[in-house]
Amino acid sequence: MVTAVVGANWGDEGKGKITDMLGEESDIIVRFQGGSNAGHTIVNDYGKFALHILPSGVFYDHTTSIIGNGVALNIPDLFKEIQEIVEQGVPMPKIKVSDRAQIVMPYHILFDQYEEERLAGKSFGSTKSGIAPFYSDKYAKTGIQVSELFDEESLREKVQGICEKKNVLLEHLYHKPALKVDEIMATLAEYRNMVEPYVCDVSAYLYEAGKEGKRILLEGQLGSLKDPDHGIYPMVTSSSTLAGYGAIGAGVPPYEIKRIVTVVKAYSSAVGAGEFVSEIFGEEADELRRRGGDGGEYGATTGRPRRMGWFDAVASRYGCRVQGATEVALTVLDVLGYLDELPVCVGYEIDGKVTKDFPTTSQLKKAKPVYEVLPGWKTDIRGITEYDKLPENCRKYIEFIEKELEVPVKMVSNGPGRHEIIHR
Numbered sequence: 375m376v377t378a379v380v381g382a383n384w385g386d387e388g389k390g391k392i393t394d395m396l397g398e399e400s401d402i403i404v405r406f407q408g409g410s411n412a413g414h415t416i417v418n419d420y421g422k423f424a425l426h427i428l429p430s431g432v433f434y435d436h437t438t439s440i441i442g443n444g445v446a447l448n449i450p451d452l453f454k455e456i457q458e459i460v461e462q463g464v465p466m467p468k469i470k471v472s473d474r475a476q477i478v479m480p481y482h483i484l485f486d487q488y489e490e491e492r493l494a495g496k497s498f499g500s501t502k503s504g505i506a507p508f509y510s511d512k513y514a515k516t517g518i519q520v521s522e523l524f525d526e527e528s529l530r531e532k533v534q535g536i537c538e539k540k541n542v543l544l545e546h547l548y549h550k551p552a553l554k555v556d557e558i559m560a561t562l563a564e565y566r567n568m569v570e571p572y573v574c575d576v577s578a579y580l581y582e583a584g585k586e587g588k589r590i591l592l593e594g595q596l597g598s599l600k601d602p603d604h605g606i607y608p609m610v611t612s613s614s615t616l617a618g619y620g621a622i623g624a625g626v627p628p629y630e631i632k633r634i635v636t637v638v639k640a641y642s643s644a645v646g647a648g649e650f651v652s653e654i655f656g657e658e659a660d661e662l663r664r665r666g667g668d669g670g671e672y673g674a675t676t677g678r679p680r681r682m683g684w685f686d687a688v689a690s691r692y693g694c695r696v697q698g699a700t701e702v703a704l705t706v707l708d709v710l711g712y713l714d715e716l717p718v719c720v721g722y723e724i725d726g727k728v729t730k731d732f733p734t735t736s737q738l739k740k741a742k743p744v745y746e747v748l749p750g751w752k753t754d755i756r757g758i759t760e761y762d763k764l765p766e767n768c769r770k771y772i773e774f775i776e777k778e779l780e781v782p783v784k785m786v787s788n789g790p791g792r793h794e795i796i797h798r
């Protein structure tokens with residue numbers, strides 16, 4: 375049985391916390407897309423962690439953590455992160471890395487920086503982790519797969535071809551130093567030595583695990599609205615953020631993904647540029663940002679202040695639909711306890727017409743939010759463990775959102791901690 379934990383919004387929904395929690399009852403946790411560009415913040419018995427590439431289930435003795443083939447594998451980042459958690463007292467995790475995963479190279483990171491520089495004010499707000507150049511190379515068939523590290527001769531030939539092409543761009547477009555084959559080969563030899571003990575035929579491993587009845591958890595990065603196909607293109611990420619892609623990025627049969635826990639945030643936040651209909655500004659936004667998440671809404675990787683907004687039911691319902699959500703985990707609800715009233719965006723007005731369907735980007739640019747305002751509950755709901763004990767207005771907010779989403783809200787998260795969760 376395979377469960378996926380994915381986001382319905384722009385990312386930062388609190389998937390890390392939900393994965394860490396569901397990890398307790400999982401055997402294997404797999405990252406299936408993305409790279410070390412986004413972060414998951416986890417608060418558990420060992421302390422507070424910002425993970426970027428390790429699956430958020432690394433904190434248990436009984437779990438195996440897997441980097442699937444769909445991931446943009448930054449090998450130094452992976453090892454730095456393992457070292458950091460072990461230094462904080464977490465037992466050495468059991469890690470496997472897919473032999474089909476491709477490697478983020480130092481030149482991907484450079485190209486990301488150079489391109490952002492070149493675009494200047496028109497940039498995509500990349501985290502400059504090399505993710506877009508990495509996936510471009512993957513689909514241009516000039517990426518380097520982990521398995522290729524073990525055949526030096528053909529690797530050198532490939533690297534020569536890569537340098538030939540990239541050096542034209544470096545010289546004429548970016549006016550930057552050229553790549554050198556020997557330097558890249560030396561880096562790759564280092565990477566090979568680091569990763570060798572963990573290399574695994576992951577889809578075969580998961581196939582056997584499935585036959586033994588092992589519980590597999592797929593952990594998504596970012597959310598539906600950052601999906602390159604279904605999101606706010608072009609202000610999206612470079613790999614699919616949808617549960618359906620979990621089948622490909624991990625290597626499991628699509629029909630095995632039976633439970634799709636879609637994490638929805640009780641208000642909106644986004645990092646980087648892009649359309650954001652229910653965005654708020656000024657003091658109102660500053661206060662929500664200050665109170666938001668666990669110690670403020672700032673990017674876990676970049677430290678950038680997140681853009682803030684009211685709950686967007688149009689975007690979130692769409693986000694749940696494209697994920698194929700079977701249930702919703704509604705997170706960071708506790709943050710909203712200070713508000714007298716809570717606007718919820720229930721429609722978009724585009725060219726004078728109100729729609730409840732999330733449109734393509736060109737239409738989205740014209741959308742204005744239509745709000746329905748709900749009363750606040752004006753109390754701190756942290757520490758509450760039963761749904762019925764929540765204040766009435768808080769339950770009304772949850773039930774309103776549930777009706778808009780058309781998916782059952784089975785979990786409500788009212789604090790960053792592993793056990794701060796209300797099951798319904």
Ligand code: GDP
Nearest residue numbers: 386387388389390414415667668706787789790
């Ligand atoms: P992810 O990328 O989806 O894993 O989300 P992030 O980790 O980037 O952002 C979520 C932030 O909210 C983190 O700082 C979490 O510790 C925090 N968080 C998660 N759930 C809750 C919650 O229910 N209440 C509060 N106050 N913070 C939460």
